[in-house]
Ligand code: NAD
């Protein structure tokens with residue numbers, strides 16, 4: 001008798017990043033259920049090489065063609081059975097392979113959109129960390145999920161918490177969940193929640209990347225510091241839970257123990273709690289509707305002691321307001337918001353832009369680029385491109401940067 005049980009094949013897009021590494025950790029804890037089919041990275045040859053040696057995927061993809069060549073050389077002796085692919089074509093291929101059941105979408109930024117869409121088209125179980133993909137093209141993305149017969153599960157800790165608090169029959173894309181009146185989206189407030197406002201202009205990338213509760217990639221760390229992350233998450237929640245931004249209330253909760261809440265018509269509020277460790281939402285999405293070991297320390301609620309809540313300060317964090325306005329504007333406005341933010345954050349991380357100038361770049365770009373209906377991928381990618389060119393011009397001072405800070 002053949003006793004072999006079919007394990008789930010997984011592709012990790014963005015394997016060398018913070019989410020990618022946590023995903024590999026959860027897979028390693030559950031070898032009877034999962035195996036790695038493909039790992040991808042941008043240009044971190046050394047990082048992907050080590051992961052290939054350890055996890056022996058069938059495929060390794062580097063978005064950068066030169067890096068792919070280097071990886072192939074290095075794998076020749078170390079792990080010759082791993083097939084190396086390159087570029088967007090390679091990323092899209094490993095997102096749609098027949099032997100892949102599950103795709104972890106954990107590339108950072110707009111670069112993750114096309115492979116995530118490919119996973120949707122191919123009917124995979126998509127574990128979505130790459131919120132920017134949904135912010136850019138929510139309507140199109142959700143349509144692809146429905147048409148491809150994919151299952152979209154949120155890895156972002158807040159959205160995963162909301163999903164866990166939804167009625168059991170609910171899955172993202174199945175319409176507005178019955179009985180739900182409000183979503184309470186929690187936010188830590190980032191490292192500068194209480195920093196005197198006059199000190200914010202001198203903030204360095206290192207300070208911005210030192211989050212009090214979460215250990216994350218650099219781009220999302222800066223987004224957390226400006227609270228653009230929460231703005232992107234409001235938009236993400238609107239698409240995932242078929243709701244409007246007016247029903248998504250942002251609540252500052254500095255302890256990051258409650259990961260978000262759902263309020264029902266009858267007055268009930270359901271919350272999901274846990275230590276701030278992304279392996280919990282990753283494992284939840286991987287095993288849903290079952291539960292598996294994630295290696296996360298059990299929550300010691302007595303040690304936590306107290307849970308605080310306050311309203312966000314929109315003066316201190318204009319990015320949150322800008323995201324809400326982009327959602328209201330609809331169409332391509334969210335893609336413009338996202339693109340301008342990516343350009344501004346990159347410039348800040350490269351010491352080319354002050355921390356406090358980030359919202360100015362985004363606001364100026366949003367008012368410059370005409371909003372169009374997001375009817376096709378071409379329209380969305382065009383808006384993304386226009387916004388990048390304009391925002392980059394602002395950062396380089398060819399437009400009126402003086403007005404920004
Ligand atoms: P990270 O910077 O640590 O890792 C990013 C990964 O994407 C790396 O593997 C990198 O090689 C790859 N990558 C970068 N640019 C690429 C490109 N142009 N083409 C192909 N691959 C590219 O980022 P992260 O913190 O792991 O975040 C990944 C995504 O998950 C982001 O969208 C982020 O918002 C989201 N997310 C992260 C966390 C967290 O705790 N880190 C929590 C919630 C959501």
Ligand code: MG
Nearest residue numbers: 156157158233
């Ligand atoms: Mg989050």
